[in-house]
Amino acid sequence: MKTIVGVGGMPGTGKTTLMSKFINQVEDWRAEKPVDLLDSIYSPALDLFVLGKYQPWYEGTGYAQGTDRLSMAVQPNAIEFVRHTKSNVLFEGDRLFTQSFLELCSVVGELKILILGTDKRILQQRYEERSSTQSEQFIRSRETKLSNLGTNFDLMPFIEYHNNDNLDDQKKILERLGEMF
Numbered sequence: 001m002k003t004i005v006g007v008g009g010m011p012g013t014g015k016t017t018l019m020s021k022f023i024n025q026v027e028d029w030r031a032e033k034p035v036d037l038l039d040s041i042y043s044p045a046l047d048l049f050v051l052g053k054y055q056p057w058y059e060g061t062g063y064a065q066g067t068d069r070l071s072m073a074v075q076p077n078a079i080e081f082v083r084h085t086k087s088n089v090l091f092e093g094d095r096l097f098t099q100s101f102l103e104l105c106s107v108v109g110e111l112k113i114l115i116l117g118t119d120k121r122i123l124q125q126r127y128e129e130r131s132s133t134q135s136e137q138f139i140r141s142r143e144t145k146l147s148n149l150g151t152n153f154d155l156m157p158f159i160e161y162h163n164n165d166n167l168d169d170q171k172k173i174l175e176r177l178g179e180m181f
Contacts, residue, residue, distance in 0.1 A: 002110040004082065006102055007092035010142050011114030011134055012126040014164040015092040016065050022177050023054055031057040035075045035081045046181045048086055051078065051091040067095035075101060083108055088181055102155055112180055113155060115146060116164040
């Protein structure tokens, strides 16, 4: 059975940085567009699709990588892809990290949900370092979204919480991802 891993968390918890480091551990990635609107990279060695646009396979810099760079209309196409692929799937970010998408993933594959957390002081420092323009209202909406996911009885069995405050935490999460694929 295919493994599907979704990585979520508040903005600034290190999702994109974590994914970039995971991707850099494997050498056989190639850009793939398995269905319309769904850009990804694929590793034959891992039989793994990482959904989203990552450098150097796609242009762009900074924190807006991964699923954040996909169309807002991508979810129906991603659902079609996840339903039919026999390959493993990994994704991070807000675009696909929704209850409906995760619930679908739980019935079509072996789902693992990693929710990253970071100390509020560190989050604030990260927002300042990257000159974040996300409003307080947006940040609160992400808190509510994650809270709702954490109390979803259908998804609870698949959720793992991981602190991502420093490089040691990041190393542990990367090791955990490596165990999954």
